[in-house]
Amino acid sequence: xxxxxxxxxxxxxxxxxLRLSCAASGPIFSRRAxxxxxxxxxxxxxxxxxxxxxxGITKYADSVKGRFIISRDNAKNTAYLQMNGLKPEDTAVYYxxxxxYAFTSLSPEDYNDWGQxxxxxxxx
Numbered sequence: 860x861x862x863x864x865x866x867x868x869x870x871x872x873x874x875x876x877l878r879l880s881c882a883a884s885g886p887i888f889s890r891r892a893x894x895x896x897x898x899x900x901x902x903x904x905x906x907x908x909x910x911x912x913x914x915g916i917t918k919y920a921d922s923v924k925g926r927f928i929i930s931r932d933n934a935k936n937t938a939y940l941q942m943n944g945l946k947p948e949d950t951a952v953y954y955x956x957x958x959x960y961a962f963t964s965l966s967p968e969d970y971n972d973w974g975q976x977x978x979x980x981x982x983x
Contacts, residue, residue: 861885861957861972868953868977871945875981879940881955881974889933892958895940896967897951897979904967907953908940912961923949945981952976 867879881893894909908919908929917929928941938955956970964970 863974865974865977881938883936888936893938899951906965909963
């Protein structure tokens, strides 16, 4: 099991940027794919982005493609989500998650460990 702690959320105006971090502790972070998901009030948790264990493969939801960038630093056991061009509809609690496996997945059911979430609020 890996423990995940998100940080970097906050309040920002539309068009602004935030960088979320997900610090991991536990075994073999570098062998685990990571994902970012979000959940807005009254809505189901939805996929945002995922990155393979090596960092060589990344995938994005259509709603964030071209605006968000996922990355990871395996030496620091940390994953990141750079969010640019933020829109009010990006407002949600953002969660990072880790898989047991090295390859990516868009489904939250495929992730084994979750952080507590960080709130992102974008004003219009």
